[in-house]
Amino acid sequence: MAIGTRLRMLSEQMAKDADKIYELYHVDLKPKWFPVFYVVSENGEKSITEIAIEIGHSHPSVSKTVREMVKEKILLEKKDKNDARKNNVALGPKGKQMANQIRDQYIDVRKAVEETLDQSTYNMWHAIEEFELLLDQKSMFQRVKEEKKHREAANIKIISYEPKYRIPFKELNEEWITNFFTMEEADHRALDNPEEYILDRGGEILIALYKDEPVGVCALIKMDHPNYDFELAKMAVSPKAKGKGIGFLLGEAILKKAKSLGAQNIYLESNTVLKPAINLYYKLGFKKVIGIPTPYQRCNIQMEFKLH
Known part of the structure; x- marks a missing residue:
């Protein structure tokens, strides 16, 4: 907010000076019209779409x-010579007169801007370009989200x-399963007796604590399969802990x-309706596989992770 406010205050100050500068040179042009005027006066006829692209406006x-500007007779609209459906924008008589009249203003403004930049420790143009580039690469929202x-x-x-x-x-598992699907027999076996069904068979269960409160769980279930040692299963994170990377x-x-x-x-099963979960598995390095029998009706995607 502070950055935005400072830039807005600077913009307002420059806009006030711009009004006075146009008045000083007796140029009857509103500052907000200038980008359009400049493009048309320097490049000739242009369509509105071409102007919008060139100046970066909508x-x-x-x-x-x-x-x-047409109403003020600075510009006029005419049919495109090659496409009668398209209108082009050109300078009107008043605009042509203004284009000649404004040349001295260009010279003086350019020198004044260059002198101001020379007197600055940091070149504002370069600083803004760099800041815009950084925000294009990663928005301020994304940066704050990562810091959070x-x-x-x-x-x-x-x-x-x-x-x-x-x-x-x-x-935690019942919460996410019943939110999207229905509990199945294999769910009850694992969740009602985790020690017997998972731990006693050589598996593992991990608990994620946030401020000492359990908000996430995940299990490794030992598999009797020639290609896989464990199944990554029963991963669930509380909705109230969403967005923390748990x-x-x-x-x-x-x-x-x-x-x-x-x-x-490592093997896992999921459902493609769970897009955040699927994206997480890909991010962890899992890849899609097919053709492995599953006890779950809800399973429509199978994935594996190679540790070696």
């Missing part, structure tokens, strides 16, 4: 400016399962755990 904005995530990451801990987290493990942290931690257990290949 088509409706340029169209409105042209109408105002970094700050909140200090309050996130990924820990191994303890019996006291049995209920959160079940509730899913990615859980995914990284569970893959690291799998590697420490000597795993080579």
Whole structure:
């Protein structure tokens, strides 16, 4: 807000000076008309679309400016010689007279701007160009969002399962499953008896704590399959912890755990309706596979991750 306010105040100050400068040179032109006037006076006939592209303004904005300038007889509209459906914009008699009259103003304004920039420690043009380039690469919103995530990451801990987290493990999974699908027999087996179904068979469960509250869970389920050691399953993050990067942290931690257990290949099942989850798996390095039997009706995509 401070940056925007400073730029707006500077813009208002420059606009006031611009009004006085046009008056000083007896040029009856509003500053806001100048970009359109300059393009047409320097390049001849142009369509509104061409002008909008050249000056970086919207088509409706340029169209409105042209109408105002036509009304003042600075511009006139004429049919395109090659396409009668298209109108071009050209200088009217008043505009042509103004184009000759404004030349001295160009010379003096250019020298005044150059002198101001020479007296500046930092060249404003270069600074603005650099700032715009940086924001094109990553918006201020995205930058703030990342800083928020970094700050909140200090309050996130990924820990191994303890019996006291049995209920959160079940509730977090039931919450997201019932939000999109229905609970199935395989869900009940894993969630009702996580120690017996997952841990006692050589699997692992990780819990994500945010300020010591369990907000995310993820499991490695031992597989009896020639190509896969574990299934990454039962990953769920509370909606109230959304946007903190907990899913990615859980995914990284569970893959690291799998590697420490000597795993080579990890398998998972999901559904393409869960777009954020699918994007997360791709971000973690999973790739799509096909042809593996599944106990879940909701599964329509299968993926694998190779640790070696």
